[in-house]
Amino acid sequence: MSGVLELSGIAVRFGGNEVLKGVDLSVGPGFTGLIGPNGAGKTTVFNVVTGYVRPTGGTVTIGGERIPAGRPAAVARKGVRRTFQTPRLVAELSVEANVLVGLDAGASTLADYLGLSRAAREARARVRELLEAFGLAERAAEPVGNLPLGSQKIVEVARALAPRPRVVLLDEPAAGLSAADVTRMVEPLSRIGEREELSILIIEHDLELVARLCPRIAALHFGRILAEGTPAEVVAHPDVVEAYLGAGVAAVDT
Ligand SMILES: Nc1ncnc2c1ncn2[C@@H]1O[C@H](COP(=O)(O)OP(=O)(O)OP(=O)(O)O)[C@@H](O)[C@H]1O
Ligand SMILES: [Mg+2]
Known part of the structure; x- marks a missing residue:
C-alpha cells in the first residue's frame, strides 16, 4: 500500500x-x-x-x-481531477474559459472580476502555460464547440491539469x-x-x-x-x- x-x-x-x-x-x-x-x-x-x-x-x-x-x-x-469518455465542455465558451473553469478560480472581488487581482493573474498565466504546452494558444479565444473532437479532448486534459x-x-x-x-x-x-x-x-x-x-x-x-x-x-x-x-x-x- x-x-x-x-x-x-x-x-x-x-x-x-x-x-x-x-x-x-x-x-x-x-x-x-x-x-x-x-x-x-x-x-x-x-x-x-x-x-x-x-x-x-x-x-x-x-x-x-x-x-x-x-x-x-x-x-x-x-x-483529484478527471476527464470524461465524451468531453464535457461548455461549447459556447472559449477554449481559455473552459480551461479556466478547471481552476475553480471563482471571482470573489471586483479586482478578480476585472482580472486585476494576483489570483486572477496567476490563473490566467496557468491557463496560458497549458494552452501553449498543448499547442492551443492560437485558438484560446474561439468557442470550444468549434474545435474538432481531438482538440476538445485535449482541452479537457488541459482543464484537468489546470489546478495542479x-x-x-x-x-x-x-x-x-x-x-x-x-x-x-x-x-x-x-x-x-x-x-x-x-x-x-x-x-x-x-x-x-x-x-x-x-x-x-x-x-x-x-x-x-x-x-x-x-x-x-x-x-x-x-x-x-x-x-x-x-x-x-x-x-x-x-
Ligand atoms: N449509473 C449506472 N446505473 C446503472 N448501471 C450502470 C451505471 N453506470 C454503469 N452501469 C453499468 O455498469 C457496467 C459497467 O459500466 P462502465 O461504464 O463502468 O464500464 P466500462 O468498463 O467503462 O465500459 P466502456 O469500455 O464501454 O466504457 C455496465 O453494465 C453499465 O451498464
Ligand atoms: Mg467507460
Whole structure:
C-alpha cells in the first residue's frame, strides 16, 4: 500500500447488477493503465473515486487519507481531477474559459472580476502555460464547440491539469483521435505529469498506447481485477487473453 491513490475492496451494485466486485488498485506517481473490455466497470471505478457513485463496500484513500464516499467536492479538494469518455465542455465558451473553469478560480472581488487581482493573474498565466504546452494558444479565444473532437479532448486534459492536481483520471483520452492528435495530447501530458509529479490513471482501449505510457497496468473484467503488472505481463495473462477473446476483441498483441 504505497500508492498516492488506493482502492481497497471497492464494490458497486446497481440494482441487481454487481458492477464492481471488490476492486483493489494502487496508483502511484506516473502513469498507471486500466484496461478491460466494454462494460468491465472501468468508468465506474472513476465514478467511485470522484465521489459520483457511492460504493456498497470498500475504501478509497488519497495520500493515505480516507476519502468520504459520495462527496465529489471533498474529492476535488484532495486534488483529484478527471476527464470524461465524451468531453464535457461548455461549447459556447472559449477554449481559455473552459480551461479556466478547471481552476475553480471563482471571482470573489471586483479586482478578480476585472482580472486585476494576483489570483486572477496567476490563473490566467496557468491557463496560458497549458494552452501553449498543448499547442492551443492560437485558438484560446474561439468557442470550444468549434474545435474538432481531438482538440476538445485535449482541452479537457488541459482543464484537468489546470489546478495542479495530485491525481488525474483520464477516461479513454485517445479514443476517436488521430495519431497526430494522440501525440499532441500525450507529449505535453507526459512532460507536465513528470514535472508536477502527477499520479495519472488512464483508461484506454489502445493497448499499444497504454503499453508505451504505463509501466504498470491492471486489467478489469466483470468488476474484478484479473491481473496487474507490467503491460507485457498483463496482456499475456491467460485470464486477460480469454476476457478479450470472450468479449469479441481481436487477440491481444504485445
Ligand atoms: N449509473 C449506472 N446505473 C446503472 N448501471 C450502470 C451505471 N453506470 C454503469 N452501469 C453499468 O455498469 C457496467 C459497467 O459500466 P462502465 O461504464 O463502468 O464500464 P466500462 O468498463 O467503462 O465500459 P466502456 O469500455 O464501454 O466504457 C455496465 O453494465 C453499465 O451498464
Ligand atoms: Mg467507460
